[in-house]
Amino acid sequence: MSLPALFDLRGRTVLVTGAASGLGLAIAETMLEAGARTVLTDADEPALAHEAERLRAGHPLTEALPLDVSRPGAVDAVVDGIVARHGAVDCVFANAGISAGRGFVVEAGQLENIDLEHWSRVLQINLDGVLATVRAAARHMKPRGAGRIVVTSSIAGxxxxxxxxxxxxxxxxxxxxxxxxxAMELAPHNVLVNAIAPGPFATGINGGRLRLPESAERMRTHIPLGRVADTSEIKGLALLLASPASSYMTGAIIPVDGGASAR
Ligand SMILES: NC(=O)c1ccc[n+]([C@@H]2O[C@H](COP(=O)([O-])OP(=O)(O)OC[C@H]3O[C@@H](n4cnc5c(N)ncnc54)[C@H](O)[C@@H]3O)[C@@H](O)[C@H]2O)c1
Incomplete structure (x- = not known):
């Protein structure tokens, strides 16, 4: 296969959750630039509509559907709908996620102050939402004998x-x-499952805290590369994991973290 063909996604259909902002939006842009029909989904309907309209101007293969990943029935319906309309879903990015606020460096983030309702809500989106998305994708990819699933994890995992x-x-x-x-269950079916584990990226998460100058300052000492990442710096790995170039990769958790996890 030629080098350009290794990274060519023309003729593929890709679904991205949490695609109206930050990393999901950068991933969706990458898929469109590589030629894939790309279905952006997000629970924030106005932001989704705004970004999809902007992208559609340059990429007619842009689609947008509202989706809250904490509703498993809704995830199934979106994936089923894509397969019904386009014949298959080739790659699914389970990316939607929320912050749980500050860690134990502040009193509110310490063990005794954990609010169990908030704990459940975070797990419902970041864990149950990923399970719902992976399961909905696998249901179609397994019998087809092909597919890619990419989860946005974190070096915090x-x-x-x-x-x-x-x-x-x-x-x-x-x-x-x-x-x-x-990845183990689906390997015999040629469905590859991997995770991207980002370090700090300047996105909307946690009220956009990582976009603030004080965060940039803290990261100067916290991260070996000495800075917060730009969302465009997720594009290379997202393209690799969705494309033929990664045909021998599965079960990998890959950091994109300015060297933080190597410490
Ligand atoms: N930004 C970072 O530093 C960083 C680091 C490690 C991992 N991550 C992970 O990256 C992923 C994307 O986060 P981001 O940083 O781009 O944040 P972001 O807030 O910019 O984007 C997240 C998107 O997910 C959507 N979303 C939230 N809850 C949802 C739900 N229930 N269903 C569907 N969509 C929902 C939001 O509306 C938003 O558009 C998350 O899984 C996050 O944990 C981010």
Missing amino acids: IRAEPLSGYAYVTSKAAVNNLVRQA
Whole structure:
């Protein structure tokens, strides 16, 4: 296969959850630029409509559907609808996720102050939402004998992260083993399952905290590359994991973290 063909997604259909902002939006842009029909989904309908309209101007293969991943029936319906309309779904990015607030470096983030309702809500989106998305994708990909599933995890799921809340680090650690387990089950069916584990990216998460100058300052000492990442810096790995170039990769949790997890 030629080098351009290794990264060519023309003729493919891709679904991205949490695609109205941040990493999901950058991933959706990447898929469109590589030629894929791309279905952006998000629970934030106005933001989704706005971004989809902007993208459609340059990429007619842009589609948008409202979707809250904490509603498993709705996830199934969206995936079923894509398969009914386009014949198949080739790649699914289970990307939607929320923050759990500050970690134990502040009093509100310490064990005794964990609000169990908030804990459940974070797990419902970051873990149950990923399970619903992976399961809906696998249901179609397994019998077809082809497919890619890419989960947005975090380096906070690989090791302790004092700056992130308990529910967040727990959800991301759980998601990492969900990815490994699903990769084992689906490998005989040629369905590849991998995770991207980002470090700090300047997105809308946590009220856009990582876009603030004080975060940039903190990361200067916290991250070996000395800065917060731009969302465009997720594009290379997203394209690799969706494309023929990664045909021998499954069950991998891959950091994009400025060197943070190597410490
Ligand atoms: N930004 C970072 O530093 C960072 C680091 C590691 C991992 N991540 C992960 O990246 C993923 C994307 O986050 P981001 O940083 O781009 O944040 P973001 O807030 O910019 O984007 C997240 C998107 O998900 C959507 N969303 C939230 N709850 C949803 C739900 N229930 N159903 C569907 N959509 C929902 C939001 O509306 C938003 O558009 C998340 O899984 C997050 O945990 C982010």
